[in-house]
Amino acid sequence: MTITEINFSQGDMVVYPAHGVGRITDVEDQTISGHKLRVFVINFDQKRMTVRLPVTKAQVAGLRSLSPTNDMDLALSSLTKKIKVKRNMWSRRAQEYEAKINSGNPVSLAEVLRELYKESADEEQTYSERQIYQTALQRLSHEVAAIEGIAVDKATVKVESILNTAA
Numbered sequence: 001m002t003i004t005e006i007n008f009s010q011g012d013m014v015v016y017p018a019h020g021v022g023r024i025t026d027v028e029d030q031t032i033s034g035h036k037l038r039v040f041v042i043n044f045d046q047k048r049m050t051v052r053l054p055v056t057k058a059q060v061a062g063l064r065s066l067s068p069t070n071d072m073d074l075a076l077s078s079l080t081k082k083i084k085v086k087r088n089m090w091s092r093r094a095q096e097y098e099a100k101i102n103s104g105n106p107v108s109l110a111e112v113l114r115e116l117y118k119e120s121a122d123e124e125q126t127y128s129e130r131q132i133y134q135t136a137l138q139r140l141s142h143e144v145a146a147i148e149g150i151a152v153d154k155a156t157v158k159v160e161s162i163l164n165t166a167a
Helices: 055-061 069-080 091-105 107-117 127-148 153-164
Strands: 015-016 022-032 037-043 051-054
Touching: 015 107, 022 051, 022 127, 037 055, 051 055, 069 107, 069 127, 069 153, 091 107, 091 127, 107 127, 107 153, 127 153
Parallel strands: none
Antiparallel strands: 015 022, 022 037, 037 051
């Protein structure tokens, strides 16, 4: 397997599946334990966090550009599809949901949202269901906001309104 370098430059918006949408603030050379290393410096405003990711590890880590508009439209339209009720144990489903969230794939995020969405406060939702739902909603909303150039709260309202119309 060959290591390929992904080329991003300062100011590019990127998706790092483990953390969501961030902006590359710099591409710098660092010396760590005597080894020269080129790293992307990625700032995640929503988490007040900065990550330094070696350029050679970016592809393995899943670092990618923002989704094309048509891919995001596909993800948002999948929010309206009927869900299949899963009967397996919650711990197993929670692992599947976490894997989908950490994949960084907008369609997978939409699937998690669709499956965990409750249209009214009367419907019971456990603490862990709410946590997973909020994480998926935050990740998808941040990418929608970055793609459309709108505020994150407006993107969240947009995503939830699509879920409301599908319910």
